[in-house]
Amino acid sequence: MPTLPPHDRHVDVLEMNEAFEEEVNGLFGFAGTLVVYQADGKVYHAVSKARCSSPSEVKAEHLKNVVNIPVSAYRPPASSEITRAPDPLPRDGYSVLAEAKVCEQLMRHPHPNVATYLGCQRTLMQEVNPRNLSKRRSRSSRRATGNYGSMLAGMESGIKHIHSLGLVHNDINPKNVMLDGDRAVLIDLDSCRPVRDSLEGVGRTYEWYDENVQLSVPKNDLDALAEIRAWLGDDCETFQFDE
Structure with missing residues (x-):
């Protein structure tokens, strides 16, 4: 059974973030505080319905839906395919095995429209x-449609480069496109998989993918790019994916 700290014991919080759910009119309301904490040598994920501004405010009695996080999820075994990070690590350095493998391959085959290890701003x-509104509300509330042709062309070029390596990004969405001036750079490669690999258990972004597709195929990225085109266009464009 997952371990909850006793109610009179301090919760050793490792990370916490607020979660929001869409309510009426496309606006988002507070849904809970997501908490990662450690107890008895193990790491857990839980949800607190209380709104906490600092780790000291997290109370054990408020934690629900406690799940033990396996060690393999945050400290995977080393692989000879991965370049060792400097020791000591930079303060903002991190490594996740699956994403690192993809980055290693892309590092050997760089492209101006695909990120390597450094992002943009x-x-x-x-x-x-x-305001992080829903797709339709965001599009209808924009006063003017910008000229995104060059940026979309760059995204398509980056996607095709990834595909040429036998990989599929699988999570193309506006949060995973960083901007360097007018240049689009694709980031967040933790969902990137070889073509025809299973996507079972792979994280993707709601509203931006077909939930019925469970294989890593190039069409996933091209459909997501088409969805972004529709999102950046006007109200006459039709969305493919549910909100």
């Missing part, structure tokens, strides 16, 4: 939809 979502 803002995402397409932040640029176009800073």
Whole structure:
């Protein structure tokens, strides 16, 4: 059974983030605080319905839906395919085995429209939809449609480069497109898989993929790109994926 700290014991919080759910009119309301904590040498994920501004405010009695996080999820075994990180690591350095393998391959085959290990400063979502509204509400509330032709062409070029390596990104969405001036750079490669691999258990972004597709195929990326084109267009464009 998952371990909850005793109610009178301090919760050793490792990470916490607020979660939001879409309510009426495309706006989002607070849904809970997602908490990662450690107890008795193990790491757990839980949800607190209380709104916490600091780890010291997290109370054991508020934690629900506790799940033990397996060690393999945050400390996978080393692989000879991966370049060892410097020791000590930079303060903002991190490594996830699956994403690192993809980055290693892309590092050997660089492309100006695909990120390597360093990102940019803002995402397409932040640029176009800073209020994080739903797709339809975001599109209808924009006062003007920008000229995104060059950026979309760059995204398509980056996608085709990934496909040429026998890989599929599988999570193309505005939050995974960073902007370097007018240049689009695809990021977040943890869902990237070889063509025809299973996508069971692979994280993808709601609203931006076909939930019926469970294989890594190039069409996943091209359909997502078409969805972004529709999102950046006007109200006459039809969305493919559910909200």
